[in-house]
Amino acid sequence: MKFLVRDRIFGIGDDYWIEDDHGHRAFLVDGKALRLRETFELKDLDGRVLVTIRKKMLSLRDTMTIERDDQPLATVKRKRLSLLRNHYRVELVDGTELDVSGKILDREFAIEYDGELLAEISRRWLTVRDTYAVNIVHEDAEPPLLIAVAVCVIRLAEREHGED
Template sequence: MRYLVRDKIFAIGDDYWIEDEDGRQAFLVDGKALRLRDTLELKDPAGRVLVTLRGKVLSLRGAMTVERDGETLATVRRKRLSLLRNHYHVSLAEGPGLDVSGRILDREFGVERDGEVLARISRKWLRVRDTYTVDVVREDTGVDAALLISVAVCVVRMAEKD
């Protein structure tokens, strides 16, 4: 399944829709204003919170957590020894972690587990400025689309802050 993210210049409190490949609204990214740390909620079209993305306040390498129902589902961190900061690691609460690598600021990167591509992020075929796709390649791995989209949003946000 392919999702279209209209990536904005992030400001406090920004909200934007992520659409599926048929143009239907699939997820709402709801930026929370006036919070001590960077906080976003990924909601379904009915307004239910699927996951909450939070920037860690005191982190040397930069990190964000993905939480579901108050429990940490994943932690996204920039790898220590990565050239141009284009490599991130996602530690999952359950199961093996994910690796994210590519040209993050160009929105050309992939999310992998043990060398197997789970999602590709690209704006290669789009002419609309600040828009990219999250193509969920494998949905049968126990990693759902909401988590993969959350990882992409976290990585892009962290890269832009650097």
């Protein structure tokens, strides 16, 4: 399953449709204005909130959280002791950890669980400018969660490199 995400869409108050690789609307990104911290909701076609992405207010390192039904689902932050600058860890509330590594700012990276590829994020398949694809390769993977992880990692990497 491949989803197309427009780059630089995630701004306060911005709304945007994420499409599948056939050009059909799949998810709505709703950027929430007038919030103290950066907040986005990923909604289905019927307007139901699937996940909420928030920048964590008080933390030593930049951190973003992914919530479902106002309950924490995952925390995303740069891996603490990584020699690679583009290596992030996603900690799910059930204790599962996902690894994200690659060229984050170039939109060429992978999301893995225990060495198994869940999703690839890439621009190389596309001719559309300012768009990247989230290709879900594992059949049991949850697309809204993996899209949210990709968005969080990109936002954190941009902040770290002063591109906010």
